[in-house]
Amino acid sequence: MKQKIEAFLDLVRQRNGHELEFMQAVEEVAETVIPYIVNNDIYHGNNILLRMCEPERVISFRVCWADDDGEIQVNRGYRIQMNSAIGPYKGGLRFHPTVNMSILKFLAFEQVFKNSLTTLPMGGGKGGSDFNPKGKSENEIMRFCQAFMTELCRHIGPNTDIPAGDIGVGSREIGYLYGMYKKLNNEFTGVLTGKGVTWGGSLIRPEATGYGTVYFAQNMLSLKKDSFKNKNVVISGSGNVAQYAAEKAISLGAKVLTMSDSSGFIYDSNGIDMKKLEYIMNLKNVKRGRISEYVKNYPKSMFNKGEKPWSTPCDIALPCATQNELDENDAKKLVSNGCFCVSEGANMPSTKDAISVFHKSKILFAPGKASNAGGVATSGLEMTQNSLRSHWSREEVDEKLKDIMLNIHNSCIEYGKQDDGYIDYVKGANIAGFVKVADAMLAQGIV
Numbered sequence: 274m275k276q277k278i279e280a281f282l283d284l285v286r287q288r289n290g291h292e293l294e295f296m297q298a299v300e301e302v303a304e305t306v307i308p309y310i311v312n313n314d315i316y317h318g319n320n321i322l323l324r325m326c327e328p329e330r331v332i333s334f335r336v337c338w339a340d341d342d343g344e345i346q347v348n349r350g351y352r353i354q355m356n357s358a359i360g361p362y363k364g365g366l367r368f369h370p371t372v373n374m375s376i377l378k379f380l381a382f383e384q385v386f387k388n389s390l391t392t393l394p395m396g397g398g399k400g401g402s403d404f405n406p407k408g409k410s411e412n413e414i415m416r417f418c419q420a421f422m423t424e425l426c427r428h429i430g431p432n433t434d435i436p437a438g439d440i441g442v443g444s445r446e447i448g449y450l451y452g453m454y455k456k457l458n459n460e461f462t463g464v465l466t467g468k469g470v471t472w473g474g475s476l477i478r479p480e481a482t483g484y485g486t487v488y489f490a491q492n493m494l495s496l497k498k499d500s501f502k503n504k505n506v507v508i509s510g511s512g513n514v515a516q517y518a519a520e521k522a523i524s525l526g527a528k529v530l531t532m533s534d535s536s537g538f539i540y541d542s543n544g545i546d547m548k549k550l551e552y553i554m555n556l557k558n559v560k561r562g563r564i565s566e567y568v569k570n571y572p573k574s575m576f577n578k579g580e581k582p583w584s585t586p587c588d589i590a591l592p593c594a595t596q597n598e599l600d601e602n603d604a605k606k607l608v609s610n611g612c613f614c615v616s617e618g619a620n621m622p623s624t625k626d627a628i629s630v631f632h633k634s635k636i637l638f639a640p641g642k643a644s645n646a647g648g649v650a651t652s653g654l655e656m657t658q659n660s661l662r663s664h665w666s667r668e669e670v671d672e673k674l675k676d677i678m679l680n681i682h683n684s685c686i687e688y689g690k691q692d693d694g695y696i697d698y699v700k701g702a703n704i705a706g707f708v709k710v711a712d713a714m715l716a717q718g719i720v
């Protein structure tokens with residue numbers, strides 16, 4: 274089996290060897306899905322996984338815009354349309370200086386499996402730009418979004434490709450992107466998700482990824498007859514996903530000890546309660562400030578410059594910032610300090626070696642493609658509401674989100690339960706996500 278996996282990876286490497294994040298995502302999937310393919314005749318010999326590794330379409334384009342000083346800036350925009358076997362392409366847009374083809378292809382590849390797990394009819398895609406929103410004025414953000422959409426609008430549509438937010442793209446950016454799409458196409462349609470609730474957005478969409486990450490962890494804990502109550506929780510990030518993961522964990526009775534950004538992490542031994550979280554939300558979403566400012570307001574807390582929060586003793590860890598933010602050493606520290614549950618809010622935050630540590634220690638570990646699928650699932654619910662020209666209540670959407678997270682959890686058990694009873698959620702998510710897409714691809718022929 275090892276040889277088969279290596280032979281497959283060699284083939285993918287020939288074309289993509291320089292794309293490290295993409296290869297990392299493919300390796301993780303290949304190691305769990307190839308043994309399944311080999312044992313299932315209908316998939317064997319059809320090169321389905323190889324086809325899934327090649328994007329259906331890659332769009333790269335120039336984005337020119339003028340900054341507040343009148344200087345002309347040039348950025349690069351992308352959209353990866355990875356797989357449309359089970360529905361139109363769906364996946365976020367990331368605006369961050371590190372954005373490149375490898376990062377977007379890894380995100381698009383993961384998205385295909387994630388969207389399949391939600392059971393909603395959505396293919397996978399991802400896009401973005403190397404534009405850095407930090408330090409830009411409101412007008413510069415708007416002009417960039419408009420310039421970006423001027424090209425992107427040719428490639429997307431409510432039945433073709435429906436982007437959403439990701440790092441650096443929140444409700445403000447979705448507003449500017451949507452406004453430009455509407456102007457260029459002269460139609461009010463559900464072409465983007467994460468829209469404001471008064472103009473086609475869904476209630477609970479902003480909260481959905483963070484809430485879903487906690488719901489998934491809750492499902493894992495309840496198998497062990499445990500819960501969030503009185504647990505110490507360590508969270509990385511302080512953006513959209515981290516904020517709502519914190520909110521849900523606090524509401525379930527947990528004590529949230531840390532949050533972070535790319536400059537370091539804050540540690541509050543008394544716990545970040547709802548009032549303190551409100552301060553963080555205002556700081557990050559309105560003032561666009563840095564997490565270090567928390568300490569000025571709450572002097573009993575600490576700011577650890579340039580550090581990640583994983584050495585903080587905790588019961589539950591929720592990595593909610595970015596890819597590869599938790600490595601083997603971090604994983605060892607978490608486990609040796611008593612952490613027994615990790616639920617990924619970010620995409621691929623744990624390195625392969627970190628995941629091995631979690632698996633060897635037999636702690637509960639949920640990979641992002643399963644545990645953070647609540648965001649895209651609620652985007653799917655937003656698309657349904659747009660098509661029906663209807664608007665569901667907060668409770669209705671939240672119930673549907675909980676159901677979806679439970680179903681994903683159960684699919685992971687179906688394909689990931691080991692002989693000793695341990696649940697390998699990585700294996701479970703990869704195979705369950707693969708099966709639905711593979712069946713559709715087989716039915717649709719060699720296209």
Ligand code: NDP
Pocket residue numbers: 438439440441442443482510511512513514515533534535536593594595596598618619620645646648649
């Ligand atoms: P935001 O832009 O709202 O927040 C990102 C947070 O992560 C910020 O606190 C940011 O800090 C921090 N961060 C970003 N890059 C780094 C880095 N290199 N090192 C340390 N910290 C970093 O993004 P989201 O909360 O939306 O996304 C977070 C993660 O969740 C991403 O992996 C994303 O792909 C994933 N995700 C998001 C979904 C969504 O619905 N938004 C859905 C599913 C997954 P700083 O401000 O300093 O940059």
